[in-house]
Amino acid sequence: MKPSLHKPPPKTVGIVFLALALLAFIYLVIYPKEFELQSFVTACRSSSAAAVTHFTEPVTVKPDFRLLIGVLSRADLYERRHLLRLVYSLQTNLTAHVDVRFVFCNLTKEDQRVLIALEIMRYNDIIILDCNENMNDGKTYTYFSSIPKLFNGADGDDQPYDFVLKADDDIYFRLPKLIESLNKMPREDLYYGFVIPCDSMDPFNEYMSGMGYLLSWDLVEWISTSEIAKNNTVGAEDMMTGKWLREGNKGKNRYNTKYAMYDFPIPVPIDTCSHEFMPDTIAVHRLKDHLKWARTLKYLNVTDGLKPSKFYHID
Helix, strand or coil: CCCCCCCCCHHHHHHHHHHHHHHHHHHHHHHHHHHHHHHHHHHHHHHHHHHHHHHHCCCCCCCCCEEEEEEECCCCCHHHHHHHHHHHHCCCCCCCEEEEEEEECCCCCHHHHHHHHHHHHHHCCEEECCCCCCCCECHHHHHHHHHHHHHCCCCCCCCCCCEEEEECCCCEECHHHHHHHHCCCCCCCEEEECEECCCCCCCCCCEECCCEEEEEHHHHHHHHHCHHHHCCCECCHHHHHHHHHHHCCCCCEEEECCCCEEECCCCCCCCCCECCCCCCCCEEECCCCHHHHHHHHHHCCCCCCCCCCCCCCCC
């Protein structure tokens, strides 16, 4: 007797056929398009990511103005530059763009050529002028007259800064206070600083002290092409700058920063350039040693932001 074969019911056959048809559809229709489909999803994700990036980019706020501070110093004063970098880098959240550059004349020593090169590689904040190091023999003229050539754009049409400041290396500027003051100043024909002599309050009387004075960009450009400035470079540098502006009929907008700029307080002042610390200080000058720097920075609460830590104690 031949064994009888069991035939599946029609309903089961239909289910199996449907399953096979579905697999065939997936294989023949979806699978060949795998890469195309995957590419489409990737493109969608890329577009979405781009949109997120666009909306999360930081908003760039236009600065109130742009200021260049040129600290005229000497190549060998490594420690002083380190201190100045510290005190200026800790002044953040400024509403103006401020660049601090250290300015000296040609290098003359073997060690300078290596150590200064390291500083430039690390900080890129040094300007070396083509001159012999000096204080009152034309360095300030070389500084001001070189700035437009160094910083102007390729076409010479750009104005990279609104103001250019010449500073000694023994003065400390409180940048927020300086910015607050300069925001009230005109952007052209401006001569700004601590007027000399010490007991004078008239900025049109003589000239601004070499501790730190500021010129608007148009005056710096004028100095770079002026025969008056070019022919009067030797002498007390701050006095020479005043002479250029006076003989050139320039600097009609003048501002005296007294008493917010002053020399470090001394027990028995020799003149009125020095007085007690004051809350609205813009700058303190004649910081010739570490103790004077420390007392100035302490009064101005510069270290108040120091956070407590188990790794140090400062009594």
